[in-house]
Amino acid sequence: MSGASAAKPPRDxxxxxxxxxxxxxxxxxxxxxxxxxxxxxxxxxxxxxTPEGREAFSExxxxxxxxxxxxxxxxxALWQRPYMRMQAEQERAIERLTEDVADSLATDxxxxxxxxxxxxxxxVWSFVEYGLFRGMFSASREALSDTVVASMLxxxxxxxxxxxxxxxxxxxxxxxxxxxDATGAKEAWLESPRxxxxxxxxxxxSFGVCDWGETVVAVNLCFDPIATxxxxxxxxxxxxxxxxxxxxxxxxxxxxxxRRRERAWTEEFVRMxxxxxxxxxxxxxxxxxxxxxxxxxxxxxxxxPLAELYECLPAAKVPFGEVLAVAIVHQRQVVxxxxxDGVG
Amino acid sequence: xxxxxSAHDRVKSVEWTPTYVDHQPRYPTRYKLPKKTKDPFRxxxxxxxxxxxxxxxxxxxxxxxxxxxxxxxxxADLGWLEGIKLALPIVAYGEYGAEKCQSMLVDTVDxxxxxAGYLAQAMDERRHLNQEMYLxxxxxxxxxxxxxxxxxxxxxxxxxxxxAGRVCFDNFYxxxxxxxxxxxxxxxxTAYTNPLFIALTRVAALNGDHATPxxxxxxxSDEARHSANGYxxxxxxLSEPDNxxxxxxxxDRSFWRLHVFMDPLMSVLFDYFGRGRMDTSYNKLWExxxxxxxxxxxxxxxxxxxxxxxxxxxxxxxxxxxxxHTAAMVAAASWPLHYWRWPTVTPQHMEWLExxxxxxxxxxxxxxxxxxxxxxxxxxxxxxxxLSERPYFCRTCALPCVFPKIDEATTRVRSYDGRKHAFCSxxxxxIFCQQPExxxxxxxxxxxxxGVGLEEFIVTRNxxxxxxxxxxxxxxxxxxxxxxxxxxxxxxxxxxSNPLNNVxxxxxxxxxxxxxxxxxxxxx
Numbered sequence: 001m002s003g004a005s006a007a008k009p010p011r012d013x014x015x016x017x018x019x020x021x022x023x024x025x026x027x028x029x030x031x032x033x034x035x036x037x038x039x040x041x042x043x044x045x046x047x048x049x050t051p052e053g054r055e056a057f058s059e060x061x062x063x064x065x066x067x068x069x070x071x072x073x074x075x076x077a078l079w080q081r082p083y084m085r086m087q088a089e090q091e092r093a094i095e096r097l098t099e100d101v102a103d104s105l106a107t108d109x110x111x112x113x114x115x116x117x118x119x120x121x122x123x124v125w126s127f128v129e130y131g132l133f134r135g136m137f138s139a140s141r142e143a144l145s146d147t148v149v150a151s152m153l154x155x156x157x158x159x160x161x162x163x164x165x166x167x168x169x170x171x172x173x174x175x176x177x178x179x180x181d182a183t184g185a186k187e188a189w190l191e192s193p194r195x196x197x198x199x200x201x202x203x204x205x206s207f208g209v210c211d212w213g214e215t216v217v218a219v220n221l222c223f224d225p226i227a228t229x230x231x232x233x234x235x236x237x238x239x240x241x242x243x244x245x246x247x248x249x250x251x252x253x254x255x256x257x258x259r260r261r262e263r264a265w266t267e268e269f270v271r272m273x274x275x276x277x278x279x280x281x282x283x284x285x286x287x288x289x290x291x292x293x294x295x296x297x298x299x300x301x302x303x304x305p306l307a308e309l310y311e312c313l314p315a316a317k318v319p320f321g322e323v324l325a326v327a328i329v330h331q332r333q334v335v336x337x338x339x340x341d342g343v344g
Numbered sequence: 345x346x347x348x349x350s351a352h353d354r355v356k357s358v359e360w361t362p363t364y365v366d367h368q369p370r371y372p373t374r375y376k377l378p379k380k381t382k383d384p385f386r387x388x389x390x391x392x393x394x395x396x397x398x399x400x401x402x403x404x405x406x407x408x409x410x411x412x413x414x415x416x417x418x419x420a421d422l423g424w425l426e427g428i429k430l431a432l433p434i435v436a437y438g439e440y441g442a443e444k445c446q447s448m449l450v451d452t453v454d455x456x457x458x459x460a461g462y463l464a465q466a467m468d469e470r471r472h473l474n475q476e477m478y479l480x481x482x483x484x485x486x487x488x489x490x491x492x493x494x495x496x497x498x499x500x501x502x503x504x505x506x507x508a509g510r511v512c513f514d515n516f517y518x519x520x521x522x523x524x525x526x527x528x529x530x531x532x533x534t535a536y537t538n539p540l541f542i543a544l545t546r547v548a549a550l551n552g553d554h555a556t557p558x559x560x561x562x563x564x565s566d567e568a569r570h571s572a573n574g575y576x577x578x579x580x581x582l583s584e585p586d587n588x589x590x591x592x593x594x595x596d597r598s599f600w601r602l603h604v605f606m607d608p609l610m611s612v613l614f615d616y617f618g619r620g621r622m623d624t625s626y627n628k629l630w631e632x633x634x635x636x637x638x639x640x641x642x643x644x645x646x647x648x649x650x651x652x653x654x655x656x657x658x659x660x661x662x663x664x665x666x667x668x669h670t671a672a673m674v675a676a677a678s679w680p681l682h683y684w685r686w687p688t689v690t691p692q693h694m695e696w697l698e699x700x701x702x703x704x705x706x707x708x709x710x711x712x713x714x715x716x717x718x719x720x721x722x723x724x725x726x727x728x729x730x731l732s733e734r735p736y737f738c739r740t741c742a743l744p745c746v747f748p749k750i751d752e753a754t755t756r757v758r759s760y761d762g763r764k765h766a767f768c769s770x771x772x773x774x775i776f777c778q779q780p781e782x783x784x785x786x787x788x789x790x791x792x793x794x795g796v797g798l799e800e801f802i803v804t805r806n807x808x809x810x811x812x813x814x815x816x817x818x819x820x821x822x823x824x825x826x827x828x829x830x831x832x833x834x835x836x837x838x839x840x841s842n843p844l845n846n847v848x849x850x851x852x853x854x855x856x857x858x859x860x861x862x863x864x865x866x867x868x
Contacts, residue, residue: 040498048518048519049783
């Protein structure tokens, strides 16, 4: 015998810089899958380039810089299994409630709400979520660590989920409420003056931004806190039950849950790139502030035409201007807490 | 409640062409794509979540209940688990590349019908990746020999075979997006998932491994949808006649890149780590699943639309009989470089190999008999020392140029752009010549480690166990005796070297008018 190993084996992954003593399940199943320039997987830069000659990943895919993108951890620590379980439960709840109230949809929901808000507005929001899904999903190809990509992928799926929940609900209403017809949503999205600033914004973020970091900031720190907040969460989620619409309320509670999670991972992302030990922290802070500056006013501008929706609802005790102002204040508080408050 | 058909139709209508920005795809393709095609998936988010959650509950429920209580990982065949140790870190990367592929396709393929399928596939790929990592960790915790399971993901980048796996799976997302789809969905997921997830499931079970089959079968239950995605993408591409010439070239390349890595890997896992416990061989399964089903039926059905059997299929057939055995021999000969152990090839196993591959013993039998003698460190020799000249590494596939057999290798060495390049075969040379830019600045394993002592490689690459002296790799799976240590390696005084350094003359490849390369002497 020339030297048997006497020391105990680690009995776990030994390469993960775990937050606790042992890697969490989230860390174990997600970390160090993606190659990064100069790491173990890439040693010797030995691998294929694209037909144009670029490497698989490029530090220049974002203006943000960080010495180790693999430091990122999603605060919700989601990996595929708990994510699927959580969202399957949400969908079952929505489907069950819709079935339960289907027979009474025509009588229980206020007619003005049904037509002006649900048919003419909420149906259009399925396009908003679908557009943002496309932008976030394609941006995730370039993100520089597997943990960031996981958060982007789940958010992508969240947006399609909401888009399809709207569709399912519209179909249930069409089947159960005489005269209800949401098939005009596409025309409204493409042509109605009310939605053109919003469509422009969705298109600019999803198809005009090339920096994956900017996509994350624009969607989760600018678009959602203002446009989603004012356009659906505060309008439909908060006022739905008053108008007898419990299904929209449930869907949007579920969406609000997703948005809180998405804001949390984005805040963690910004905290990471602006952390005290990050050499490029100051530059990163300025870049994020610049992005906040660029997209916040556009989000405000995009939802301005939605004022008429609030105005048509007598039960909307808080006027549109005030709802918008509160959303802006909240968004400023969030970005100020992150030290990236660039809004003048 | 509304019908699924109406829900599906309405979901597809939530799609528009941007007009406020000039949408230039992040991942442009050379292909023309039609706006309309059929969605093979027809799966809505709501159904998808329910379906996958049920599968997850079954799978992870098994881990949490039966497998954690009965601990079969500790009882599975030690030799087989070494193969799983080798394979999982490589396959997991393939899943990740597959996920990335979908995020490119969703941007490039301007077609609502297919986007839903791409998103669901991306979620599936994340599922598979997480399952495989969960399995890897399960073995790190419970296997009788955990060393290697704990760090395979870390050390694979410096492993000669895992690096070739990286090159293979890079094709899923470091490419024109349509060629990525061909590589992934049309070749890998249509031709190779049966051998990978079905055949290896059977071998695992026969070797007492009850954890891997659950994971692999659960993964395979998603793969039919992925190959349907590939068929739909292919149908869309084939509907534009202008696409056909480049489609055939890309398809030929995709097939070869997958074959050249996957078949030796699968063959080694099946025929060597499987320990001869199956009633069939990898080559027989290949003939059935890849040659008959995929080439004969699947590709055959597309011939009326202009797609032909891959150009390099004949080369693949030629290589199949012996390439797995040659790969096994090279992997065994280079055992100190790895993060797994080589199981002893017993007389019974040799008999199975000879029966399954008549003529095997004549070519390979002597090597394995000698290899079994060298498992003892007191012999003070590793097989690499016995080679008068070490094989080159192929610039295109990154594998050693030893195929189909070492003494019949079709190696060729060329020079281009001030560097020397070896190729294992005519297809690999041709593929390099088609796109030389894809290899600029890239370094193969022996170029990175040229001049470094074996001892230094092992120490710096984290290939020692917890005691700081015993190697992770061993030329056998025995416990507690005959274990090689770093002191044994020191005595060998072995240095890694790049054999291309010794090449003084190599025909030059020069650029043609169309950007491809050809040998200078062949240029008019």
